[in-house]
Amino acid sequence: MRATTRSLQQWDRYLSRGKSTSFIGLGRMGSEMAYNLFSKRYAEANDAHFVVCDAMPESATRFCENFLKQFPGAKMAIASTPEEAVLASSTVITMLPSSPHVRKVYSESGGLIPALRLLSETEAKATVCIDSTTLDVQVGRDVAAETRQTGAEMVDAPVSGGVTGAKAGTLSFLVGGTESAFRLTQPTLARMGQRIIYCGASGAGLAAKICNNLVLGVEQIVVAEAMLLGQRLGLNAAVLAGVINSSTGACWSSSVNNPVPGALPDRSPPSEREYEGGFATSLMIKDMGLATDVSQASGSPLPLAEAAGRIYQDAVRLHPELGKKDFSSVYQYLQRAAEEGRKTAYVCRACQCDPPFRAI
Numbered sequence: 001m002r003a004t005t006r007s008l009q010q011w012d013r014y015l016s017r018g019k020s021t022s023f024i025g026l027g028r029m030g031s032e033m034a035y036n037l038f039s040k041r042y043a044e045a046n047d048a049h050f051v052v053c054d055a056m057p058e059s060a061t062r063f064c065e066n067f068l069k070q071f072p073g074a075k076m077a078i079a080s081t082p083e084e085a086v087l088a089s090s091t092v093i094t095m096l097p098s099s100p101h102v103r104k105v106y107s108e109s110g111g112l113i114p115a116l117r118l119l120s121e122t123e124a125k126a127t128v129c130i131d132s133t134t135l136d137v138q139v140g141r142d143v144a145a146e147t148r149q150t151g152a153e154m155v156d157a158p159v160s161g162g163v164t165g166a167k168a169g170t171l172s173f174l175v176g177g178t179e180s181a182f183r184l185t186q187p188t189l190a191r192m193g194q195r196i197i198y199c200g201a202s203g204a205g206l207a208a209k210i211c212n213n214l215v216l217g218v219e220q221i222v223v224a225e226a227m228l229l230g231q232r233l234g235l236n237a238a239v240l241a242g243v244i245n246s247s248t249g250a251c252w253s254s255s256v257n258n259p260v261p262g263a264l265p266d267r268s269p270p271s272e273r274e275y276e277g278g279f280a281t282s283l284m285i286k287d288m289g290l291a292t293d294v295s296q297a298s299g300s301p302l303p304l305a306e307a308a309g310r311i312y313q314d315a316v317r318l319h320p321e322l323g324k325k326d327f328s329s330v331y332q333y334l335q336r337a338a339e340e341g342r343k344t345a346y347v348c349r350a351c352q353c354d355p356p357f358r359a360i
């Protein structure tokens with residue numbers, strides 16, 4: 001007999017809510033994370049209940065079909081709104097694109113917070129929300145404060161490790177919230193990741209994530225620049241990657257996410273698959289924007305992040321298809337600029353010169 005999802009209405013909320021986990025946002029990261037979380041939880045307790053929810057219903061259906069193929073006995077349902085998801089489960093994980101989506105899923109009508117207000121005090125207090133989205137620090141703090149006013153707990157727990165880490169269950173979670181909320185969420189996070197790092201009060205996980213991605217966004221461009229330059233100087237891509245990866249230039253963008261097909265013979269980064277999968281350039285533009293926005297409020301200068309943000313934006317403006325591709329496809333933007341003898345986006349702010357730089 002073919003396993004199917006159950007209707008949420010068939011579940012007795014009072015009996016199942018405590019053993020039920022909802023996952024909202026089944027995109028590139030969320031689908032892998034939910035798979036690890038649910039399969040490990042199911043192995044521990046086969047009466048556990050699982051609920052999924054996505055703005056694209058076909059993503060939720062595809063996830064359920066795939067999961068039930070592997071675990072035909074699992075109790076699984078699709079929620080059509082975040083409200084249904086939190087009424088069904090005392091643990092809710094969200095993995096959404098960015099700030100507007102988190103506001104919608106938590107605060108708007110049909111969202112988690114209005115639904116939490118419908119629950120009894122005991123049920124609300126037994127609820128924990130984990131948001132793994134990378135979003136604006138202040139929006140994350142505001143949503144967490146609003147959630148906590150209902151009696152529920154909430155942490156920001158953005159991740160590092162990409163789709164590969166999500167699939168392997170080796171993500172790093174950067175957690176912000178109270179220490180008690182951190183302890184409460186640890187077992188859930190441990191089913192999806194390897195390193196769970198407490199960063200501090202609400203918003204601290206997001207601050208750490210934004211700083212990390214600032215490094216990554218700049219790093220990926222400079223690796224693409226070096227790989228292109230080296231090949232135009234006659235170097236073989238795999239030889240050059242081998243040199244960088246065993247020298248002082250070694251970094252994730254070169255040794256794991258190298259932007260040149262064939263540069264990493266033992267690995268299969270997105271560049272080997274026409275830059276499909278991985279971390280979308282549009283999401284990296286968002287993250288560079290999150291860093292530059294927050295830097296204005298904190299007064300911390302980010303000249304490289306500003307330049308990198310302009311480069312990613314120019315890449316997508318000229319080649320819109322790169323927006324959905326892995327951000328290492330910035331290499332293609334540089335490659336096409338080189339072939340066409342075109343300048344890239346960067347203009348030096350200090351002296352308004354175009355590279356090559358002149359001394360100032």
Ligand code: NAD
Pocket residue numbers: 024025026027028029030053054055056059095096097098101104105132133134135159160161162163278279280283
């Ligand atoms: P994605 O666009 O593939 O997935 C987002 C999912 O959220 C989609 O399935 C979408 O339909 C769903 N969604 C959007 N609005 C919704 C709503 N209102 N209700 C329910 N579902 C909704 O994005 P992703 O690559 O999985 O990234 C998710 C988050 O993780 C982003 O904040 C990103 O910055 C961060 N992140 C991504 C990577 C990566 O390598 N992809 C790595 C680290 C962190």
